[in-house]
Amino acid sequence: xxxxxxxxxxxxxPVTAAAAPQRKSTLHRSEHRWAAAFVAAPVIGFLLFTLxxxxxxxxxxxxxxxxxxxxxFIGLDNFIAIGSDPYFRKTLFNTFFYMLGIPIGLVLSLLLxxxxxxxxxxxxxxxxVYYIPVISSLAAIAILWQWAYNGDYGLVNQVLHLFGIQGxxxxxxxxxxxxxxxxxxxxxxxxxxxxxxxAAIQSVPKSLYEAAELDGAGSLRKFTSITLPxxxxxxxxxIVTNIINGSQMFTEINIMTPTGGPEYSAATIxxxxxxxxxxxxxxxxxxxxxxVLGVLIFIITAIQMRMNAxxxxxxx
Amino acid sequence: MQTLKQTRSRTPMKARTRYTITNIWxxxxxxxxxxxxxxPLLWMLTTSLKDKEGVFALPPEWIPNPAHWDTYLRIWTEGxxxxxxxxxxxxxxxxxxxxxxxxxxxxxxxxxxRLPGKNGLFLLLLSGMMIPFPTLMIPQFMMFSxxxxxxxLLPLIVPGMFGNIMMIFFLRQYLTSTPDSLIEAARVxxxxxxxxxxxxxxxxxxxxxxxxxxxxFMGVWNDYLAPTIYLNSPEKLTLQLVIANxxxxxxxxxxxxxxxxxxxxxxxxxxxxxxxxxxxxxxSVALTGTKA
Numbered sequence: 121x122x123x124x125x126x127x128x129x130x131x132x133x134p135v136t137a138a139a140a141p142q143r144k145s146t147l148h149r150s151e152h153r154w155a156a157a158f159v160a161a162p163v164i165g166f167l168l169f170t171l172x173x174x175x176x177x178x179x180x181x182x183x184x185x186x187x188x189x190x191x192x193f194i195g196l197d198n199f200i201a202i203g204s205d206p207y208f209r210k211t212l213f214n215t216f217f218y219m220l221g222i223p224i225g226l227v228l229s230l231l232l233x234x235x236x237x238x239x240x241x242x243x244x245x246x247x248x249v250y251y252i253p254v255i256s257s258l259a260a261i262a263i264l265w266q267w268a269y270n271g272d273y274g275l276v277n278q279v280l281h282l283f284g285i286q287g288x289x290x291x292x293x294x295x296x297x298x299x300x301x302x303x304x305x306x307x308x309x310x311x312x313x314x315x316x317x318x319a320a321i322q323s324v325p326k327s328l329y330e331a332a333e334l335d336g337a338g339s340l341r342k343f344t345s346i347t348l349p350x351x352x353x354x355x356x357x358x359i360v361t362n363i364i365n366g367s368q369m370f371t372e373i374n375i376m377t378p379t380g381g382p383e384y385s386a387a388t389i390x391x392x393x394x395x396x397x398x399x400x401x402x403x404x405x406x407x408x409x410x411x412v413l414g415v416l417i418f419i420i421t422a423i424q425m426r427m428n429a430x431x432x433x434x435x436x
Numbered sequence: 437m438q439t440l441k442q443t444r445s446r447t448p449m450k451a452r453t454r455y456t457i458t459n460i461w462x463x464x465x466x467x468x469x470x471x472x473x474x475x476p477l478l479w480m481l482t483t484s485l486k487d488k489e490g491v492f493a494l495p496p497e498w499i500p501n502p503a504h505w506d507t508y509l510r511i512w513t514e515g516x517x518x519x520x521x522x523x524x525x526x527x528x529x530x531x532x533x534x535x536x537x538x539x540x541x542x543x544x545x546x547x548x549x550r551l552p553g554k555n556g557l558f559l560l561l562l563s564g565m566m567i568p569f570p571t572l573m574i575p576q577f578m579m580f581s582x583x584x585x586x587x588x589l590l591p592l593i594v595p596g597m598f599g600n601i602m603m604i605f606f607l608r609q610y611l612t613s614t615p616d617s618l619i620e621a622a623r624v625x626x627x628x629x630x631x632x633x634x635x636x637x638x639x640x641x642x643x644x645x646x647x648x649x650x651x652x653f654m655g656v657w658n659d660y661l662a663p664t665i666y667l668n669s670p671e672k673l674t675l676q677l678v679i680a681n682x683x684x685x686x687x688x689x690x691x692x693x694x695x696x697x698x699x700x701x702x703x704x705x706x707x708x709x710x711x712x713x714x715x716x717x718x719x720s721v722a723l724t725g726t727k728a
Contacts, residue, residue: 151549151551152551154545154628155545155629158544158549158629158633159551159557161538161541161542161598161599162539162542162598162601162604164598166561166564168595169572169595169598170564172579173576173579176578177575232469235462235465236466238458238459239459240466241463242463246466246470248714249470249474251718252473252474252477252707253477256477256707257658258658258660259679260676260699260703263679263695263699264479264699265476268476273491278496312721315722316721319723368568368569370570370660370661371661374660374664374680375680375683394570394573398665407574407575410571410572410573413570413571414570414571418566
């Protein structure tokens with residue numbers, strides 16, 4: 121999004137059109153009108169549902185507001201309160217902690233994609249199986265895993281039992297609740313990254329590998345010198361989207377740990393914002409937290425875009 | 437020359453055997469992984485067929501005997517499952533049908549029509565994608581509450597009807613690869629822009645629309661946060677909220693078969709869509725990630 125080459129609009133008109141300048145301008149005017157009409161809906165939608173709420177957020181974040189009576193201007197008080205809110209710090213920490221699943225998922229899905237890029241029997245079958253969790257609704261998946269993590273008769277502990285391990289009560293224990301949710305997230309997202317990596321690997325020209333083989337490159341060398349650089353744009357895309365999505369984690373927390381987990385150890389920042397806004401009716405405070413989150417996400421995205429300027433997509 | 441020919445013919449043979457052996461190992465590992473991926477879902481299915489006590493059996497029964505199919509009849513009366521499906525359909529279909537049409541129109545204009553400042557406008561819309569929903573949800577909620585739309589499906593439907601910038605972006609990319617001369621020719625023949633859109637562009641980008649449509653439909657169908665904010669009355673809930681409520685209401689009675697059966701029903705429509713449109717979905721996802 122950062123590198124935008126000067127957009128070339130439609131190519132130059134045929135020279136003949138220039139012969140009748142007056143007709144051309146009326147033609148253009150009608151084209152402009154139609155084009156404006158065609159893009160009107162998304163632009164109005166943007167103004168109504170993005171720009172206006174965003175501006176109101178900025179205003180509301182400086183107010184004390186319960187959503188019922190009018191917002192009362194209180195200056196920077198909300199932001200000062202955020203600075204000393206232990207729950208804000210805790211839920212922000214949790215949100216970033218969950219992102220440990222991102223590198224795990226990337227490595228696993230790259231391995232999977234490399235395996236599936238070989239001529240294996242049942243390739244399509246495996247691809248489908250690994251992709252099924254991706255299309256499943258997160259709410260249903262969260263319900264499923266909530267009971268799979270049950271300490272007494274959940275699937276996870278039943279499997280561990282086969283190996284003679286007495287598993288914990290995953291979601292009720294401050295030490296295991298976060299790893300449990302990470303495992304679930306990796307399981308759910310694996311198929312998606314696998315698919316993107318698979319597409320990238322399959323688009324690598326075979327001649328590259330053949331040339332490397334002629335030069336005596338082994339499998340590891342081929343992987344580090346060809347595959348890894350060639351899938352770099354996908355890795356970048358996945359890291360950015362995973363961080364953006366990860367910072368907005370809500371569904372699985374709200375369903376699996378309805379009270380935010382033991383001592384808020386599972387709660388994410390969006391869950392906390394939702395709790396403050398719609399349960400405690402501290403709309404002003406929640407808005408300022410949401411704004412901080414928005415700015416954080418923006419900064420992270422901007423840094424990554426800059427670091428990977430070469431990979432960023434450009435308009436046109 | 438002779439030796440070169442020999443080594444050439446020998447190495448592929450050796451390499452091929454090695455390749456096959458590696459393949460066998462990889463297939464075994466993939467199969468183990470596949471079991472891990474699918475086991476939780478199978479467990480969900482078998483749990484839905486057990487009786488309340490069977491859930492606690494150790495070791496777990498993978499094929500419940502007898503299977504309690506009646507749970508699947510019970511879910512329809514124990515919660516507003518039918519109205520949940522209806523509401524989810526209303527929301528997903530109206531958003532995606534209207535939204536896709538609107539997005540296609542905009543994509544056509546952004547890709548192929550002259551409009552002063554259109555690229556700046558497009559970038560502005562794209563930048564809107566960088567603002568996460570949680571940042572906007574509170575003022576949006578207050579907006580809709582002011583006009584009395586809370587606890588109706590409208591806040592979930594109306595914003596989507598204004599199009600989807602991801603889809604516009606995708607269709608625009610798709611359209612830039614088509615030659616301008618086609619449209620020029622149609623213009624010379626006296627076709628108006630709506631005519632060009634309906635007769636040429638729409639048929640041309642139909643596969644791209646179909647792929648994006650399915651992805652968007654699944655996204656709206658599976659959405660949870662926005663419905664959680666806006667809906668309260670049982671008969672207004674979308675399917676995701678209905679099953680989430682099953683989960684919290686029946687946990688106390690430890691009626692896990694009921695919870696699991698309801699969740700299975702929530703998953704099924706999307707599974708069917710996925711199996712039917714698997715190729716389009718997979719291609720479209722792959723394109724989104726690699727072309728971005």
